[in-house]
Amino acid sequence: MQIWVENLNKSYGSKTALSDFNAVFEDGIYGILGPNGAGKTTLMNILTDNILRDSGMILLDGTDILDMKEEYRKIMGYMPQQQQLYDVFTVQQFLLYMGALRGMSKKRILGNMDILLSLLNLQSVRYKKLKQLSGGMKQRVLLVQALLHNPKILILDEPTAGLDPRERIRLRNLISDLSKDKIVFIATHVVSDIEFISKEILLMKDGRLLDMAPPDVLQQKIRGKVFELTIASQQLKQVKKEYRIGNLYRSNDEVVVRVLSENQPASYQYREAAPSLEDVYLYRLET
Missing domain, CATH: 3.30.70 (Alpha-Beta Plaits)
Structure with missing residues (x-):
């Protein structure tokens, strides 16, 4: 699987968020680093098809993701930075709802949920309401919903925000284990989260891609x-x-x-x- 991004541009009024972004991605983890305003979140939102680009192409194995429509969303999982959850839902109710939106059967949702809740140490809060959870637990629930349908493309925006060091390491190792047959994008300000697991690092500033290479090459x-x-x-x-x-x-x-x-x-x-x-x-x- 390959994602080919060519001459991607996006502006908000007079503010340029992305300028002539070009890159090719294959299976593996890609860490995205940059200061605030670098264009990381804009890139994530375009890759998830949440916002439209002004110009350029994003091809998945030769087909523009805009032409794939629902077929693209079926193979893409997204974990947003903001914890916009339904607080009155229990964890299980929330995941059943998110799975249903993706067209998954209840049997498949529950089966995948059993595995993921165990991997992310959330079994004990399965029947608790989301409003009762700590920020770190909510963050892990967001990751579960992104993984629920076993996506081939995984887009994570600040995935370790609010996690203690032990959970950060656990999550980082889990993402690394899952990446062997996926394209994984991680936008973060925590350099240590991506330093040792990334296939390549993207350095972004002022909407431009300054460099893209394995960590050791950049160093x-x-x-x-x-x-x-x-x-x-x-x-x-x-x-x-x-x-x-x-x-x-x-x-x-x-x-x-x-x-x-x-x-x-x-x-x-x-x-x-x-x-x-x-x-x-x-x-x-x-x-």
Whole structure:
């Protein structure tokens, strides 16, 4: 299965949300990174057919998704960022309703529900009303409804929002396990959620796709530009003026600062550091 996106454009009045977006996607996980206003949500909404593009094409195995209509929605699952749920429904009632909207039989819905509720540790709240659930539980219920019909294309907008670290890891591993025969898109601000499971990372800014490559390739592109400085506390203010700073921590009377620089910071005690995906984000998107 292949999704071919060609010259995709979308504007809201004078605001350009997507500009000449081009990419090809095959089975695997694609992490989408970018600051607010980068165009991530607009791209998601166009891929889900929730909004119309101004121009361009999205072809699934050679057929435009607009021409596929209902057939496309049958193989696409979507988990929105907002928790817009029917609070008076129980978890089971909500999932039965969502499955019925997709034309699934009750037997198939309940069978898939049994498996997914177990995978996402939701068995104990199956008969609770949605308004009784924590934000993290509601987030997992949203993922269950996206997976309920075993979609071939899975679109997830901030899927780990509200989850504690254990549930975030559990969810990340589950998504990775499910991706072997699916095209999965994950838009997130949490770099660690996609760093180790993504086939490729999309870097977006101001509606444009800046780069698209495996995480290790993106990291290699900024090798030689990431350094750790060991400085006295009183030097920190000056270092902040001179460099983009990632992490810092204090060690006794000294401060170790991770910085991004085109040149070696020879004025300070430093060592070159191996780039991380977080460094890539700061270097490519926070300028």
